[in-house]
Structures are given as C-alpha cells and as structure tokens.
Amino acid sequence: xxxxxxxxxxxxxxxxxxxxxxxxxxxxxxxxxxxxxxxxxxxxxxxxxxxxxxxxxxxxxxxxxxxxxxxxxxxxxxxxxxxxxxxxxxxxxxxxxxxxxxxxxxxxxxxxxxxxxxxxxxxxxxxxxxxxxxxxxxxxxxxxxxxxxxxxxxxxxxxxxxxxxxxxxxxxxxxxxxxxxxxxxxxxxxxxxxxxxxxxxxxxxxxxxxxxxxxxxxxxxxxxxxxxxxxxxxxxxxxxxxxxxxxxxxxxxxxxxxxxxxxxxxxxxxxxxxxxxxxxxxxxxxxxxxxxxxxxxxxxxxxxxxxxxxxxxxxxxxxxxxxxxxxxxxxxxxxxxxxxxxxxxxxxxxxxxxxxxxxxxxxxxxxxxxxxx
Amino acid sequence: xxxxxxxxxxxxxxxxxxxxxxxxxxxxxxxxxxxxxxxxxxxxxxxxxxxxxxxxxxxxxxxxxxxxxxxxxxxxxxxxxxxxxxxxxxxxxxxxxxxxxxxxxxxxxxxxxxxxxxxxxxxxxxxxxxxxxxxxxxxxxxxxxxxxxxxxxxxxxxxxxxxxxxxxxxxxxxxxxxxxxxxxxxxxxxxxxxxxxxxxxxxxxxxxxxxxxxxxxxxxxxxxxxxxxxxxxxxxxxxxxxxxxxxxxxxxxxxxxxxxxxxxxxxxxxxxxxxxxxxxxxxxxxxxxxxxxxxxxxxxxxxxxxxxxxxxxxxxxxxxxxxxxxxxxxxxxxxxxxxxxxxxxxxxxxxxxxxxxxxxxxxxxxxxxxxxxxxxxxxxxxxxxxxxxxxxxxxxxxxxxxxxxxxxxxxxxxxxxxxxxxxxxxxxxxxxxxxxxxxxxxxxxxxxxxxxxxxxxxxxxxxxxxxxxxxxxxxxxxxxxxxxxxxxxxxxxxxxxxxx
Numbered sequence: 001x002x003x004x005x006x007x008x009x010x011x012x013x014x015x016x017x018x019x020x021x022x023x024x025x026x027x028x029x030x031x032x033x034x035x036x037x038x039x040x041x042x043x044x045x046x047x048x049x050x051x052x053x054x055x056x057x058x059x060x061x062x063x064x065x066x067x068x069x070x071x072x073x074x075x076x077x078x079x080x081x082x083x084x085x086x087x088x089x090x091x092x093x094x095x096x097x098x099x100x101x102x103x104x105x106x107x108x109x110x111x112x113x114x115x116x117x118x119x120x121x122x123x124x125x126x127x128x129x130x131x132x133x134x135x136x137x138x139x140x141x142x143x144x145x146x147x148x149x150x151x152x153x154x155x156x157x158x159x160x161x162x163x164x165x166x167x168x169x170x171x172x173x174x175x176x177x178x179x180x181x182x183x184x185x186x187x188x189x190x191x192x193x194x195x196x197x198x199x200x201x202x203x204x205x206x207x208x209x210x211x212x213x214x215x216x217x218x219x220x221x222x223x224x225x226x227x228x229x230x231x232x233x234x235x236x237x238x239x240x241x242x243x244x245x246x247x248x249x250x251x252x253x254x255x256x257x258x259x260x261x262x263x264x265x266x267x268x269x270x271x272x273x274x275x276x277x278x279x280x281x282x283x284x285x286x287x288x289x290x291x292x293x294x295x296x297x298x299x300x301x302x303x304x305x306x307x308x309x310x311x312x313x314x315x316x317x318x319x320x321x322x323x324x325x326x327x328x329x330x331x332x333x334x335x336x337x338x339x340x341x342x343x344x345x346x347x348x349x350x351x352x353x354x355x356x357x358x359x360x361x362x363x364x365x366x367x368x369x370x371x372x373x
Numbered sequence: 374x375x376x377x378x379x380x381x382x383x384x385x386x387x388x389x390x391x392x393x394x395x396x397x398x399x400x401x402x403x404x405x406x407x408x409x410x411x412x413x414x415x416x417x418x419x420x421x422x423x424x425x426x427x428x429x430x431x432x433x434x435x436x437x438x439x440x441x442x443x444x445x446x447x448x449x450x451x452x453x454x455x456x457x458x459x460x461x462x463x464x465x466x467x468x469x470x471x472x473x474x475x476x477x478x479x480x481x482x483x484x485x486x487x488x489x490x491x492x493x494x495x496x497x498x499x500x501x502x503x504x505x506x507x508x509x510x511x512x513x514x515x516x517x518x519x520x521x522x523x524x525x526x527x528x529x530x531x532x533x534x535x536x537x538x539x540x541x542x543x544x545x546x547x548x549x550x551x552x553x554x555x556x557x558x559x560x561x562x563x564x565x566x567x568x569x570x571x572x573x574x575x576x577x578x579x580x581x582x583x584x585x586x587x588x589x590x591x592x593x594x595x596x597x598x599x600x601x602x603x604x605x606x607x608x609x610x611x612x613x614x615x616x617x618x619x620x621x622x623x624x625x626x627x628x629x630x631x632x633x634x635x636x637x638x639x640x641x642x643x644x645x646x647x648x649x650x651x652x653x654x655x656x657x658x659x660x661x662x663x664x665x666x667x668x669x670x671x672x673x674x675x676x677x678x679x680x681x682x683x684x685x686x687x688x689x690x691x692x693x694x695x696x697x698x699x700x701x702x703x704x705x706x707x708x709x710x711x712x713x714x715x716x717x718x719x720x721x722x723x724x725x726x727x728x729x730x731x732x733x734x735x736x737x738x739x740x741x742x743x744x745x746x747x748x749x750x751x752x753x754x755x756x757x758x759x760x761x762x763x764x765x766x767x768x769x770x771x772x773x774x775x776x777x778x779x780x781x782x783x784x785x786x787x788x789x790x791x792x793x794x795x796x797x798x799x800x801x802x803x804x805x806x807x808x809x810x811x812x813x814x815x816x817x818x819x820x821x822x823x824x825x826x827x828x829x830x831x832x833x834x835x836x837x838x839x840x841x842x843x844x845x846x847x848x849x850x851x852x853x854x855x856x857x858x859x860x861x862x863x864x865x866x867x868x869x870x871x872x873x
Contacts, residue, residue, distance in 0.1 A: 146817055269682070276793075
C-alpha cells in the first residue's frame, strides 16, 4: 500500500492552488445570498467583514506551522492537549470537515441534477461523482494538488465571467451604502464566514509544504485573491439583480452568468460554460476535502483487529467514500438543507475555525504555565 | 587449441548452422581456420581486411617460440582497420560469432583472435514517414545502432556526450545504448534509467517498444510516458535539454526520457520556422487536438441530450438536416468513427497508390452515398471528418492513438449524461493525467505544477534569443543555455551610429 512521504510533497505553487481552488469553488454559486438576506442592499460589505474575521485563522496556522513543522493538526493536537482530549478534538474537527464535504457534494450534485442531467437517476450521479473523486484522491496529495493547479484556467474563466454581466449593472441597485447599523454588518460578516471555511485545510496542508516560510504569505495571497473575486462578484450581482432579486434564486451566480449576452457564441448562454468551469473546480475541491478527511482519519492511528499497523489512508478513503455515497442517498434534499443553512454554518464555523482557535489558546496557556513552572 | 577442437566446441554451442563458414588456411606453414557466419560479415573484404594482415603478421614472427596470438604480440602487430579482440573462452567466442565477428583459430595458440567486420545489409537514413517536416534535416534513424549513434554525434560534437552500453534479452542479446550529456542530464535520472534497464529480465527485445513498456512509470495508462522518435534532431534537442536517449539495436525508434504531455505536441520544426510561425503551429496543434477529442462528444451531448443549450437557429438547422434519419446521433457518430478506423487500418496496409485511390473513394463517394441513402446525416459526417483530420495534427503518433481511444469514452459519457457527462469524463481523464509521472517528472508539467518560466515556451514558441535558460522541468544540471545573442548586433549598430 502506498504511503505518503510528507517531506517536500508540495511546492509553494501547488500549496497555493491547494488552498485557492477549494476557497474559490466552495460557496461560489450561492454565497451572495447570505449578505443579501442578512444585510440587504449593501450585503456585499459582508465579504470584507468575513475576510477580516478569517484573517486570524492564517495567523494561527502560522503559529502552529512554526511550532510544529512537518506535523498536521491531527498530529500536534495530542501534543498540546493530551492524547484523549486530542483524539476527541480531532474527531470533532474531522466531523466538521465531513459535514461541509457532504453539504458541498449535495450542492454540486444539486446543480448538476437541476441544470444538466435531470433525466439520470440521482444515485447514479452520486456514485459517479464519488467514484471519480476517490480515484484521484487515492493517488495522494501531489496528484490532487496538480489537478487543482491544472484547473487554474477554469478559475481564471470564472474570474473573467463574473466581470461580463457588468453590462447590466446599475449603480442605484447597490445604494445606499452604509445605511444599516454596524451590528448588522458584523452579523452578515459572521454569517458569511463560511465562504472561507476551506481555509481550515492549512492546518493539515502546511505539513506537506516543502518551504515552510512560504505557507503564511501563500495563505494570505489565496485569501486575498478569493476576497477580491468574491467582493467584485458580490458588488456585480447586487448591481444587476438588487439584494431582493438575489434572494429569489437558489444559485444566484448561476442566474448571474445567464445574464451575459455574447453574440455568435456557440451555446445559447454562457451560463453553461460557467457551470461546467465551476463543476470541474468543485470536483477538484471535493478531491481535496476527501484526501484530507481520509488522511486525517488515518493519522488518528486507528488499527484494524488483525493488524499492528494503523489503517492506511487509501483504505479509509474507500470506506469513507462508501459512507458518504450512502449518506448522500439519505440526506435531506437541498431545500431542507438550505432551510437549516444557518445552523450548518454555525456548527461548521465552530468546528473548523473555533476549534483551531481554541487549540491556539490552549497552546498559549500551555506555554504560559510551562514558563511559570 | 587445435582448430578442429574449437570448431567442435563451437558446433556444440551453436549447432552446425547452415550459414556457418569455415575457411581452412595454411599461411607461412601455420594451419589456421577462419570461422564466421555468412551474411553477418563482409565476405568480400575478408581477404583484404583479415587474411592479408594475418599473413603479414605471421611473416614477422616466423621462428618465434611465443604463443602465436598472445595479446602482447598479436594485436599491435596486426595491421587491420577492423576492431580486434583476443579471447580465451569458447563461449564468449561463440557470442561474438553470433554478433558478426570473425574468429581465427590456430593449433599454435590457446587464444582466439576475433575481428569485427560487419556486413549485413543496411538501409540508408531517410525521412521518417510518421514524422515529416517541412523544414529541417531529412535524416531519420535506421535499424543500425552504430549508424544511429553516428547521426547524434554528427549533431553534438561535445566530449561530454556519454554513450553507455547494455545488453538486454537472454536470447536476443540486444544491444542498448544510453546517450546523455554528462554535465546536463541529472545524475539521478541517469541512475534511474540504469536501474530500470538493469531490472529487466526478458528473453527477447525485438524493438524499443519492448523497453518502453517495461520501464514505464505506470504500466496501465493509455498515455505514452516515454517519447519515441525516429528524428535525430529531436533526440539531439532532447539531449541538450538534459534528457536521456535510449537507443535499441534493430529499432529506428529512439526512446527519450523523461517526457511531459506538452513535449509530445512540440516539434523541432517549430524552432526552424521562426517564432511567429512556430507559435501558430503550436496553437493549431492545441486547437486541433482539442477539437479531435471533444467535438464528437460535444456534438452528441448538445444534439442528443441537451439541445436546449444550442442557439435556436443552429438547433433548427441541425434538426432540419437530420429529419428522416433513423438512428440516434450516438449510433451515427460511433458508426462513422468505426468506419474511419477501418479505413485507416486498411490504408496503412495497402500499397501507397491504391491507398490514395481508396481514400478518395471512401471519403467522397461513400460519404456522399451514406448521406444520400439516409443512413448518416451530413452534420455527423462533418463533425467526424473534422475530428479525424484534427486528431493527427500533432507530431506524436503515440499520443494521438491515446486520444483516439479516449474519444470513445467521451462520446459515451456525453451520450449518457450530456454536457455534464462530457465534463465529468474529461475531468476524469485530466485527473488521471495528474497522477502520471515520467521518471520523476510530472506528466502535466509545466502546467501542473505551474512553472511560469517553462510555460512561456509551452502554448507558444519562445523566441530563441529569449531562451537563455533551459527548461527547469527536466532538472538539468546546468540551467544556462546561451548568452546575449544580440551583442554583435548591438555593437554593430553602435559602430554605425558612431560613423554617422
């Protein structure tokens, strides 16, 4: 069975794409909904607030990368809070990752099913998607990151496409600016924080980077680029649809891309190509989530009955994919998930961002007490 | 050893083949036997190149008590243009005999002199039919190893060009040569090539394709992870990038490692034609390849599964043209694709003149007839013809074949799930290529991992005066390729200005 050599598995560029692609694809299709619902006309201001709130995560990641070089969070947590607590912590953290993976898969399948293949059985689409994801995740982090890197043109295409509907943009639709109380913006920012959830992957991915000193600047670069793209997109979509208009759609960006009118284009609408570009980026994102989930579980050191060695991540990957494929058959449909979206967001936030912050505090306290004694 | 005794031993070792020649001689009172395999040696030159010098040598040592062919004596005194060796072991002698060496046996010596005088028929270097170029040398490799290495040596007159020999194949004892530039090729790469070749245990290597399959990184992939070429300029360019060439005796196809998929779409011709035209050719290949792979699948997806995505006027046109055609689009597409495959295979086996006539008949007459008879609609025919022609726009046949097969997967994916199926299948193929490596180099480089410096020479052709550094993709030891090539031009201009 293949084992991953963490040492120098990711060059700085591959590390960047490993963070950038999931951050871009994760909530791209529906993120303007939150800002528009919570804040209203200037809902796009939720993005800078969320960006500001996500920044400390990169700082925390930097702290851990410097203190525990070459170790993933799953490995250094027991060193900070002890074995039992560490195990529980890791289980909760990986549970959070599993939750957002399933939620994201549900979104991807929902879009594919709703717009492109509504005649195929849903179970078939799910199995196809999960099978395809397992195939690439099985080959390890380098292959997963290479795929993310190769799909950069698709990300570039999304970046360009969100500029094209500006032909229908109206300034009045985004006015007035700053008309709401500050608390509303803060609330909008907190609720939009889920956009940056994939950033939590730094805690695992940093261990694979061949140049540790680049982890922090590259994480900042990925975060900054995503912020810029989302912010421009958010302003654009509000200017085209108005905040009220955005809330009417399940996938506002899908509708946004449909407003592009390119004469002599091969397809009836650019939206299709937009959808496909996002689809392949999502595929890459899911492979990244799957890989880190399986690898994280493998690092917990679970052992099978007849073996002394911990179960390899490839075996876990296969078991995990079967569980996820099964779970997708029984999870409530997208509309119900959306109805409880804020709870999913909150739990996800607590597990993926809250836990590392807590661990950071524990780490500081540990150092403080160690120095004192 | 008396000549009869060695003859007997050889007979035991190699049987008594029909083409084994024994020439009994009596020169200067010495009884000698010249043994060789007819056809492998230049028989008409034996008298001049072997027997004459031998007679001269025997005249010089007349009356001496020493062993006739002792190493100290014989080799320096034998004045002959051919390579000579002194052997003691009859098994070794039999091995050389089978390679085309001439053995000389005397009852006065325990040694067996062997002289190399190869004489089998060779074809002269000619332009490889599968890798034609508008500009550039017309010489391709042949089946002769020496000839092939000479072709490379005529390009690279660098003392650091290393040529290392290996023998693989228990029965065929095929000679393999490894060529690389010692100060460019990464030592790890050279070691890895040696390691993989040494690990081979087969009884026969009949063509370089055998090695290609045995030393590849991933045996189950459809993509070529080793580049095979018959063009000497391509091999030379590869050596200058720090890659390793593997030459196999009796095979005109030289293997180059490592390789990236990007490399398979480049041709040395790109650099002979100027960078504008070179870049245009590369772009055309890229577009052609994508058209060839994606067009049939996209056509099936858009017309059969997702017609709502086509502009209405185009959809109506296609629907109008397909009226009264009985088969679904996917059947039509597969039917034409299969017919093209059959025509292609037939054209390869037919004589050239018949093949061109066959091409016209099948292409025009049959195409027209199938549309008229209501079997295949004309849009399907147009799509498939464009796809087929585009498939061979790339300079590498092996990668074209890979895409030729994968095209069917894309068609099936499209027929099942429309545009989504096409995207998923394409993403899967892409994912598969992302897992591939060729001798430690990512197959998708310089796209993934992204190497901006190398990427500047990937979709377009970088001007030669900007190619100051070698591609980092192959990790050469020395990155610097050239200095400032415009220096002379600049000084000339300065002089001109001063004169003014």
